[in-house]
Amino acid sequence: MIAIIATLRAKPDKGEEFERLFTQLAAQVRANESGNVIYQLSRSRTEPNTYKVLEIYRDEAALEAHRASEHFRSAGPGLGGVLDGRPEIEMLDAIG
């Protein structure tokens, strides 16, 4: 399995809108991607406007299916408008 920790920063006044848009995306990921194990948005308790997405995929093919999915691609522009810079993506190998 593949684990990903994505760090996203919302523009200062766009946190609520970001959360709304991302929560919609997460619901579509859970409904449409059988290879996804977890796709959980979370908000930092220490850094303002900072979010981390905990993601786990069964394998490389599941991750590629995620990235190629209609719902992920179509969410890009909306999210891009409320994010402060590009997401940081940390790739990890799940164990056990």
Place this chain on the structure above:
Amino acid sequence: MIAIIATLRAKPDKGEEFERLFTQLAAQVRANESGNVIYQLSRSRTEPNTYKVLEIYRDEAALEAHRASEHFRSAGPGLGGVLDGRPEIEMLDAIG
């Protein structure tokens, strides 16, 4: 829900032993903690001997039950012997 990203560093020659001990703990968490959603060990692809645990708990009580559990407490000494310093714990609030 509460999300946690725990960063753990194994001593240089203790990675395999750490993975074995932690995988045992994770199996017990999954078997015994109804309030735990995810307890996934993962290995960094960029930093040697560095691991991140993706954890999600239904609520504060589930997290407290985890910390007070026999399996978590009894795993402490063994893990402590193969870790290079204390784990870094990042607490986050899960959204959606």
